Amino acid sequence: xxxxxxxxxxxxxxxxxxxxxxxxxxxxxxxxxxxxxxxxxxxxxxxxxxxxxxxxxxxxxxxxxxxxxxxxxxxxxxxxxxxxxxxxxxxxxxxxxxxxxxxxxxxxxxxxxxxxxxxxxxxxxxxxxxxxxxxxxxxxxxxxxxxxxxxxxxxxxxxxxxxxxxxxxxxxxxxxxxxx
Numbered sequence: 664x665x666x667x668x669x670x671x672x673x674x675x676x677x678x679x680x681x682x683x684x685x686x687x688x689x690x691x692x693x694x695x696x697x698x699x700x701x702x703x704x705x706x707x708x709x710x711x712x713x714x715x716x717x718x719x720x721x722x723x724x725x726x727x728x729x730x731x732x733x734x735x736x737x738x739x740x741x742x743x744x745x746x747x748x749x750x751x752x753x754x755x756x757x758x759x760x761x762x763x764x765x766x767x768x769x770x771x772x773x774x775x776x777x778x779x780x781x782x783x784x785x786x787x788x789x790x791x792x793x794x795x796x797x798x799x800x801x802x803x804x805x806x807x808x809x810x811x812x813x814x815x816x817x818x819x820x821x822x823x824x825x826x827x828x829x830x831x832x833x834x835x836x837x838x839x840x841x842x843x
Contacts, residue, residue, distance in 0.1 A: 705718045706718075712832075713727065713730075714726065714728070721841050722839065722840075724837055724839045725754075726836070726838075727744075727747055727751070727835060727838070728834065728835055729770075729834030729835050729836060730831055730834060731743055731744065732790070732836055736782070740789050740790070740793060744790075745793065748790065748793045748794060749797065751838060755798065755803070756801055758842055758843075760841060761841055762803070762840075763804040763805065763806055763840075764798075764805045764806070765805075765808065765838075766787045766788075766791045766805060766807045766839075767787060767814075767836065767837040768784060768786040768787030768807065769810050769811075769814055769816075769833060770783045770809075771819055771833040772815075772819040772820070772830070776811055779812045780809055780810075780811040782809070783809035783812075784807070784808070786809070787807035788809075790836050790838070791805045791806070803840075812833070816833055817829035819833060
């Protein structure tokens with residue numbers, strides 16, 4: 664989804680979108696695939712494209728843009744990152760999350776694999792430490808993993824040309840947790 668695109672929410676297999684986006688929606692799934700679609704309860708993206716949240720069954724994933732959380736080539740959280748993580752932690756605590764949270768760091772394709780693995784791990788660990796501090800006393804555990812550039816959301820290069828918007832979307836940290 665482009666950052667300027669309409670906000671689309673999937674609710675129990677029913678797509679709700681601005682009329683201009685409806686023409687872009689695929690045909691409904693065949694009857695035998697309806698159960699799989701109904702597992703998706705919702706997906707929402709912020710209007711500025713810097714935060715996305717999805718829910719499948721009792722699993723919630725919050726994806727935060729790496730460019731909001733960190734300066735270029737850094738694993739130190741920005742001031743805005745602390746504000747965003749305050750909100751995420753409050754949401755997690757308010758929804759009575761259970762068990763453990765997984766924090767997944769992701770990078771774009773710039774730099775070597777080893778560099779991106781290391782940077783994505785350090786960024787995931789920075790978010791892990793911030794969430795552990797904010798969720799102290801809740802009984803939740805937090806585990807961080809860096810994935811480097813191996814799990815892009817969008818292709819970093821399209822038709823042989825680097826796509827900066829896609830690269831920005833691939834630089835992200837995902838926080839995954841389960842509801843009670």
